[in-house]
Amino acid sequence: MRTTLRTRKAALTITALTTIAALGLAGCGDDGGKDPGSGGSTKDGSTKSDLSLPSLKGEKIEVAAVWTGPEQENFTKVLDEFEKRTGATVTFVPAQDPIVNFLGTKIAGGSPPDVAMLPQVGAIQQAAAQKWIKPLGPEAKAQLAKNYAKGWQDLGSVGGTQYGVYFKAANKSLVWYNSAAFENAGASEPKTWKDFLATAETISASGVTPVSIGGADGWTLTDWFENIYLSQAGPQKYDQLAKHQIKWTDASVTQALTTLGELFGKPQLIAGGANGALQTEFPASVTQTFTGGDQPKAAMVFEGDFVTVNIGQTPAKLGTDAKVFPFPAVGSGPAPVVTGGDAAVALKDTKGAQALLTFLASPDAAKVWAGAGGFLSPNKALDASAYPNDTLRTIAKALIASGDDFRFDMSDQMPQSFGGTPGKGEWKALQDFLKNPQDVAGTQARLEADAAKAYKS
Secondary structure, three states: OOOOOOOOOOEEOHHHHOHHHHOOHHHOOOOOOOOOOOOOEOOOOOEOOOOOOOOOOOOEEEEEEOOOHHHHHHHHHHHHHHHHHHOOEEEEEEOOOOHHHHHHHHHHOOOOOOEEEEOOHHHHHHHHHOOOOEOOOHHHHHHHHHHOOHHHHHHOEEOOEEOOEEEEEEEOOEEEEEHHHHHHHOOOOOOEHHHHHHHHHHHHHOOOOOEEOOOOOHHHHHHHHHHHHHHHHOHHHHHHHHOOOOOOOOHHHHHHHHHHHHHHOOHHHEOOHHHHHHOOOHHHHHHOOOOOOOOOOOOEEEOOOOHHHHHOOOOOOEOOOEEEEEOOEOOOOOOOOOEEEEEEEEOOOOHHHHHHHHHHOOHHHHHHHHOOOOOEOOOOOOOHHHOOOHHHHHHHHHHHHOOOOEEEOOHHHOOHHHHOOOOOHHHHHHHHHHHOOOOHHHHHHHHHHHHHHHHHO
16 A cells, blocks of 8 residues: 655644554454434435436446455455446556556557556646646535545645546554464563563564565565654654655654664564564464464554555454554654545546546445455445445544644655666665665765665656
8 A cells, every 4th residue: 555746735644643552443343333412314325325327338437546356356346336326337456556657658559448446646747747637527526525634635636626536545553463372472462662562572582584575576675664753753754854855864763763773673473583584474464463373473563544455365253363553653643644646537538437436536435445354435425334344444433533733645745766666765765774774874875875866756
């Protein structure tokens, strides 16, 4: 999961989402889909909708996205619902990451898809600058204005023109843990980074490796850095670094990397050590945490709410065997919350493309995926009872309650060549740092050199 040139107050702060802890996130279980106190919804958990879509019988629409596996399957269900309502034929087009490069090739060849799901704010900015994408039509803009906080609307706009609909969001500041491994070690949920490291040592002493890291996917490492940086350096510095208004050689980056090195520098605390982590893809980093009973390959894995999809592929029951706590506060800062998201944009200004964007901006579309799990919507009109369990409902409510007061994933605000490309820029620098966490200064120098080049271009 993954997500410019410019930030618009985007990574969920701090105060709004620390309410996760107060709401008892870690102990949440499945209550069968009931949501006490919700109103104005239908029996299946959807908000009553007056959405009107045109007849598109005979029209063919292509939608490109980098989603694979369960994400692709669940998004296809959304597209199926759109087909039923409009009569259109919608085809999912698998895209390579980075999707901007994929779209560039398609456009150069004269065969762009009608709609694309862009997982980076920077990708929207780049596509708009290249004049690849079309502004939202009046119906889509009306749904967006009605159903989304201004902060989410702003993330999908460039130069005052609205292009994107943020259909899928992510709270990327959660640590999921194997409750049996914690219980056997006598460990409890940590609230601070210092406590997190102490908890890791306690679990290690019990015979279970404490932390699973999907280091083969560089974006997971950027999320580690961003959460530490947001909590330790604060929102103002976070915004400045996201815009490259301060350099990666800044003392605040030194401090954050040094802090991250407190974990990365102890390979015995990481499943497979650094080399093993760098060969572990994100899905495996989750599943290996929740298989093997009370002797899993790791006791904890850090990542967003979308982890629930991968947990669902294991024997673990969410809320009982698999629990979650907010990313711990670092230093004197509050606990961080960073968010990401995927936005739908039109590459063709057709009736079908605009109708699909209108649908994706409605609670009707969000409800389809919400019920399947592994999904979080920034659509404030979606009733929380649409989510399948208390854990997701709590995370979703906290996201909506944050309003405009949030921060977006930093790497996804940056030029994609630096913040969103496998084997390059920040992804590669942090993979190298995982192998050699003592080289803080060298890592900073490489980050700054790559960032300066990307922002200049």
